[in-house]
Amino acid sequence: MTTPIDELRTAAQTLMDLADIAREDLDTGDYWKPYNSATAWRDGLTNGMGGASGDLAAVFSPTTAHALATWLRAEAAIWDAVETVKAEYGPQGLKVTTPLSTHAQALAVARAINGGEQP
Structure with missing residues (x-):
């Protein structure tokens, strides 16, 4: 059974792998050579895609x-x-003083990356 923790870790690994491949391509690919290395990602995607889609891809x-x-x-x-x-103390033994409100958002992001169901 896949747990939310598994989903988060899978999405994180997917992003890391894709980012590393993209970084390698950015550093070595001929497509990127005409661009300034500091702004190549942004400039190349904005130029290649154009519009709001290019702008969004460029910041990611x-x-x-x-x-x-x-x-x-x-x-x-x-x-x-x-x-x-x-698991050790039961739900009644768990006192959380800081809201864990980001878990739902993190899981939604992970599921979007993983192509799974949204919460």
């Missing part, structure tokens, strides 16, 4: 993908810790 660079993956991994670790405490 390999660096952005890595940052999002790092967040998803952190959410998975927190979720895992909460589940461990609940």
